[in-house]
Amino acid sequence: MEKIQNKFRVVANEKLCPRFYRLSLDAKSLVKAIKPGQFIHIRVKDSLEPFFRRPFSVYRANKTADIFYEAIGPGTKILSEKKKGDELDILGPLGNSFSLPPKGTKTVVMVAGGIGVAPFLIFSDSLKNKGYDLILLYGARTKGHTFNMKDFKKNGCKVYVATDDGSVGVKGRVSQLFSKIPLDPKTTFLYTCGPNPMMAAVQAFAKENNLAGQASCEEVMACALGACLGCSIETTGGYKTVCYDGPVFDLQEVKFH
Numbered sequence: 472m473e474k475i476q477n478k479f480r481v482v483a484n485e486k487l488c489p490r491f492y493r494l495s496l497d498a499k500s501l502v503k504a505i506k507p508g509q510f511i512h513i514r515v516k517d518s519l520e521p522f523f524r525r526p527f528s529v530y531r532a533n534k535t536a537d538i539f540y541e542a543i544g545p546g547t548k549i550l551s552e553k554k555k556g557d558e559l560d561i562l563g564p565l566g567n568s569f570s571l572p573p574k575g576t577k578t579v580v581m582v583a584g585g586i587g588v589a590p591f592l593i594f595s596d597s598l599k600n601k602g603y604d605l606i607l608l609y610g611a612r613t614k615g616h617t618f619n620m621k622d623f624k625k626n627g628c629k630v631y632v633a634t635d636d637g638s639v640g641v642k643g644r645v646s647q648l649f650s651k652i653p654l655d656p657k658t659t660f661l662y663t664c665g666p667n668p669m670m671a672a673v674q675a676f677a678k679e680n681n682l683a684g685q686a687s688c689e690e691v692m693a694c695a696l697g698a699c700l701g702c703s704i705e706t707t708g709g710y711k712t713v714c715y716d717g718p719v720f721d722l723q724e725v726k727f728h
């Protein structure tokens with residue numbers, strides 16, 4: 472990819488369930504360059520408001536580069552109003568990516584909460600047919616938020632769901648699904664993305680059972696280029712930026728607050 476900043480056209484911006492959307496960009500250079508776990512920084516409007524771009528994981532990169540997002544505030548509300556043919560100013564790909572599972576790994580377990588499932592579809596695309604047992608543990612609000620599980624299943628993932636209201640899967644938190652994780656430190660590797668309390672629970676479970684893994688972190692961002700230090704988080708190695716040093720960190724490295 473020659474430039475890190477490009478303008479790409481919206482191909483589709485589909486509402487999938489209340490507040491959740493999938494936006495596809497005609498972005499061949501991005502599709503070619505993106506690695507699972509990386510993110511893009513979107514200028515949602517050509518005006519001073521909102522001033523900062525908004526970061527989103529790339530959800531899938533096939534013919535188009537897609538993001539899967541929740542409209543929760545002014546930036547994502549503007550994004551949800553984009554139509555086919557609109558142009559978006561994009562910085563990316565940014566940040567590091569998920570590492571491949573270490574040698575000897577047989578089971579890859581992805582633990583996702585809510586919109587934290589976003590980086591895992593592209594990741595499972597990259598791991599399918601490579602001989603791993605793929606497991607997705609997904610904590611969602613209701614059945615309506617689990618529509619994308621079929622894409623994971625097509626990639627060969629065994630999917631276990633927990634919902635807040637029990638409308639599908641187990642009622643309660645995703646931590647109730649931890650019993651599905653094979654407890655062999657030599658052959659199981661974990662990846663997690665979601666709210667910090669959920670990732671802290673994954674971290675504690677992993678530590679207790681001597682399992683290794685990686686966590687994809689989120690912080691409010693400004694520059695997304697490692698310059699402003701606005702997205703710093705505390706790690707065992709001191710403060711690190713989510714945008715430049717991350718968003719993917721060793722699971723035991725992050726101090727979740």
Ligand SMILES: Cc1cc2nc3c(=O)[nH]c(=O)nc-3n(C[C@H](O)[C@H](O)[C@H](O)COP(=O)(O)OP(=O)(O)OC[C@H]3O[C@@H](n4cnc5c(N)ncnc54)[C@H](O)[C@@H]3O)c2cc1C
Nearest residue numbers: 510525526527528539540541544545546547589689690691
């Ligand atoms: C690396 C990275 C990848 C991301 N990937 C996705 C994705 O794939 N899909 C998606 O829907 N969202 C993702 N996010 C979060 C997304 O960037 C925010 O939801 C978005 O910026 C909110 O903008 P807004 O103007 O709509 O709301 P704002 O008004 O900016 O925020 C609304 C509320 O959300 C909080 N908030 C804003 N940004 C974040 C954040 N990064 N982490 C935690 N809380 C936040 C604010 O403090 C506020 O309470 C990602 C964030 C990062 C850092």
Ligand code: FES
Nearest residue numbers: 693695697700714
């Ligand atoms: S957002 Fe500026 S350093 Fe990360």
